[in-house]
Amino acid sequence: MLTIARNAARGLRNRIRDARTVRQVEAIRARGDGTSTPFPNLVTLEPTRRCNLHCVMCYTSEVERYTRMDELSVEEIDRVFSELPVKRVNLVGGEVFIRKDIFQIMDNLVRRGIVIENVTTNGTLLDEEKAARLAEYIKRKQLSGLTFSIDGEEEMHNAIRKSPKAFELTMRGIAQVLEALKARGVEPRKHVKITSVVTPDNVAVFSKVVGVAARAGVPTVQYNHLICATEAEIQATEMMLGLPRAEVDTWIVPDLEGKIRSEDVLKEMAVAEAEGAKHGIRVHFRPAKDPAGVKAHYANQGPFGGTCWSPFDNCRITFSGKVNYCLLLRSEMGDVRTQSVAEIWNGEKFRRLRKELLAAPYPICRRCCKLSPG
């Protein structure tokens, strides 16, 4: 009963937040000059783009080209947030736990009263001490969510993650976090989830992740449809926005239809939902997709629609201090090493691209998780 009430309250909070974002976007649209709110509502911080794995589908595909040398220091990150009245931060990578000073970064954020909404991790670098620190943040409501990536049963997961030990280590990390939460009397339901990507490798079996979650004791599975783009979509976006090649960063597929059939995806989605119902596990798909949406997502070409609120709400600060326009358009909007976020956020570059996005999504947006249906 209590859980139902909590879920309802959370749903209401999310709807209020969505409604506020829609109102903001409408106001921005009405102004017509691409300016947003004075500060972003949410900052996505990539403390690093380095990673200990090299997964086949990763859109941060060339993780090996990033080095520690370019990364913002703990002090530089803290200075950025000292000037920025933001209350919500997401941490993504790369693999954030590859940074030895990640807990200093997190400590500084929470000391400023910032809530870390979510940390997405492959979980392989956790140990009991780190799990305890994460559980402590969660207990103190300084960290809301921990998301572990699992793409299949052990053999499949390890093949996708290109590591014979990945599954074992991730499951160990999950168990350590759940144990640490239990020791603190914290119910994991609201805080821990597994995320999984639909890929050409696991398309016929991705529903099995629900069974993995059941075994691990994780109550939610969030599936992401594959983020990728065809060469033609990348070129069309570059031409439309006048961007150089390196600024569109995603996983490139020459022939998606030849690799993933939407019928197979829909079949597995139904099995995953049934498995979820059987095990009492919540199963979500992002972006939520009806059969027509799934067909459009996995087609090589054809019409698509939707809205992206991300660059109106969310500022992405990369490991080296560059502020990017969004998840896939790595165009540099500014640099926090030399400018304030406020200056960058409503600067000329951001405004120009926002104006373009208000007209219609870019071709590159087609399979991005940030594109909401409708």
Ligand SMILES: C[S@@+](CC[C@H](N)C(=O)[O-])C[C@H]1O[C@@H](n2cnc3c(N)ncnc32)[C@H](O)[C@@H]1O
């Ligand atoms: C880039 S990773 C960074 C966090 C961490 N290294 C991890 O694997 O969880 C963030 C999430 O994106 C997912 N991901 C990677 N490539 C993707 C793609 N092409 N489409 C959709 N999601 C993808 C990963 O599985 C992971 O859940």
Ligand code: SF4
């Ligand atoms: S998905 Fe995560 S673990 Fe895999 S290569 Fe990308 S950043 Fe690394």
Ligand code: SF4
């Ligand atoms: S939907 Fe488009 S604009 Fe929005 S984050 Fe994705 S690529 Fe960027």
